[in-house]
Amino acid sequence: MIMQQVRDTRQRIKYAFLTVTAAIAVSAAASGTASAQAPTYVDAQKPGGTVKLYSAPDIKSSAIDAPTLPLLVQGASQHDFYPVKVDGKPYWVDGMDVKVVRSAQARCSQSAGIQAAGTLGAAANRCQ
Template sequence: MMRRIHDARQQIRHALLATTAVAVFTLTTNGFAAADDAKSFVDAQKPGGTVKLYSAPGEKEGVMDAPTLPLAVEGPSERGFYPVKVDGKPYWVDGMSVKVVRKAQIARCSESAGVQSAATLGAATNRCH
């Protein structure tokens, strides 16, 4: 009789562990999927710089310079170019000539936070005063 109770407890314990493992795995993978949906942005490599827009990935001649920066990336890259939209029209930017800011919110402020170090609480390139 005691042996059956002990066996039943083991089965229940294993079932609970398996259920917990499945729940954690499901929550974790859903969290990663949601994180992958976050936007990436392209910006000029240097402050005040420009970003050339191309009509297709791999084009040699740019169509125009981007009127505003940063630009949201609208899909996966192709041949080193990132898809963007300007005034509702699709364009491409050369990944070698831009700075890519992944999964971040771009700070909109009139004055930068200035020089920071790793020891600065909340140090980030997109931080304002």
């Protein structure tokens, strides 16, 4: 009986520790991405392709072809459409018709150096 209570207490402590650790990790990740958010662009899915610009975030609204690519995303997406501006006018781009390009870069004073394929988190864009 006492051994069962000890096991139950250990499981509760372990669960509480894992919950707190996960909450701290999510909080740190959210604050890190919010402060260093890189610009997001949309481009044609294939080289030389076109992108349709809509007047509202739906495919039923009027559409024209974008004169230049890539286009800078100007806010949060709605209904899988990205807001962009062309010649100072707001338009929407269908997320299913474009390639989203995010130029995220690590910002650190010292690079991680050479990485092996088996190294956890190996990437050229990584800090030490």
